[in-house]
Amino acid sequence: MVVGALSDLVSGILPDWPQWAVSLLLAMSAALAVTLLVNHFYTPGDETETPEEQKLLKSSHKTHDALHAEFNTFRRSYLSVYLVIMLADWMQGTHMYTLYLSYNVNISALFLTGFLSGAIFAPFLGSLVDKFGRKRSCIVYCVLEIIINWLEHYSNFGVLLLGRVLGGISTNLLFSAFESWMTTEHRRKGFPEEWMARTYSDCSIANGSTAVLAGVVAQILEDLFGHIGPFQGAIALTALAMVLVLRWEENYGEEKEGSHTESSLYRQFVDGWKLVASDSKILRIGLIQALSEGGTYTFVFMWVPTLLGMDPPGGVPTGAVFSALMMAITIGGVCFQPVEEFFGTRITSKSKAPEISAVFAYVMASMSMAVPALCLCCTPAGVCFEKVLASFLLIEFCVGLSSPIAGMLRSKYVPDAYQGAIMNIFRLPLNAVVVSGTYATDILEPYKVFGVVSGLFLTAAAIQMTLAIGKGKDVKKD
Secondary structure (H helix, E strand, C coil): CHHHHHHHHHHHHCCCCCHHHHHHHHHHHHHHHHHHHHHHHCCCHHHCCCHHHHHHHHHHCCCHHHHHHHHHHHHHHHHHHHHHHHHHHHHHHHHHHHHHHHHCCCHHHHHHHHHHHHHHHHHHHHHHHHHHCHHHHHHHHHHHHHHHHHHCCCCCHHHHHHHHHHHHHHHHHHCCHHHHHHHHHHHHCCCCHHHHHHHHHHHHHHHHHHHHHHHHHHHHHHHHHCCCHHHHHHHHHHHHHHHHHCCCCCCCCCCCCCHHHHCCHHHHHHHHHHHHHHCHHHHHHHHHHHHHHHHHHHHHHHHHHHHHHHCCCCCCCHHHHHHHHHHHHHHHHHHHHHHHHHHHHHHCCHHHHHHHHHHHHHHHHHHHHHHHHHHHHHCCHHHHHHHHHHHHHHHHHHHHHHHHHHHHHHHHHCCHHHHHHHHHHHHHHHHHHHHHHHHHHHHCCHHHHHHHHHHHHHHHHHHHHHHHHCCCCCCCCC
């Protein structure tokens, strides 16, 4: 009765959404609140002194509280930039399609150009990040994004095409320069390795939270300034992020002070490729990233037309469903540390907890995508709507859970000196999978596409298992 009354109250405030959509938002909001509450009382392992921390305290002559305070200051410095950057990025993503639609241009050509640009520049861009500095690369990203969003003001197809070419470059920087700066700086400041999990977890939580906020802010800006409004807001946010990045210290793709000036760009490029080719663990990390993120991108292309095609009662308010999916990502990010702690203490050793946690996340993601594959193949669309919607929430939960795990594994196996180069090399197979997945959505029936996505995640889980059962040493961080 209380739930029904609350649902009626919310329905009176929100737009004319169907009852199932209102109930979905209420249920996901309650689930997120409960998860945050439980997590608040959960004490992560890094709040107690570990043997590694005891050694650090002895060598640095710092107290436990002083080291934690220094770490929290560093973490907040990074997260403040990450939050603003992701908010700006989500604001563009939620309205780019509608903006291009209003310009009456070839939308698929623009999106494909962005992916191809990313694939073309990925092999070289990472070496530039490592050679010339991660902080500088983050600033270049901000400058590029301001230019790109300014170009979106023009309906000329050639200008928009140039923006997509630059967008492919900036996307590579977004997913390499910021993370490589954080991991190297974390180690340079001497913080324990396990504390990095908190930063990655907070990033996953922030990603989902900013996505929900971006939908609301972008809609307000669109109502005030038209389709271009969200992009104008993104310009302001990116400028703010650039100011915040200026406070950071610089670090490079070499650990020794000044050694980055001794290494040529060509050497950085060649050595990065040699490492990927010679170290099977690094190669497997790259393949796992390509398969899992490629599957996720393909799902993103599929969820809206799939739900619309099922014709649920009252239609599909995509904004409401999007918010619910982003809440699922946030819940996954909140659950990362408890899940890793469970596997590290109950199932396997602490050193192998990230690998086993990743297998768990990818298997769940594969199972979630098997649901729409089977339902759309064997049952009437209207009968399995709730099951398909639940599977969509589950895969987004898996995305939120696996994102910080993947970050931990990259920091574990990829040497600091070549983080930028190797992370951009990883984006080559990723872009290939994304382009293939996008093409598959045009030529295959929906249930077959979901079957392919399920297979991608299952293959990622299988490759991840080879890392989980392996006994080799981690890559040395130099």
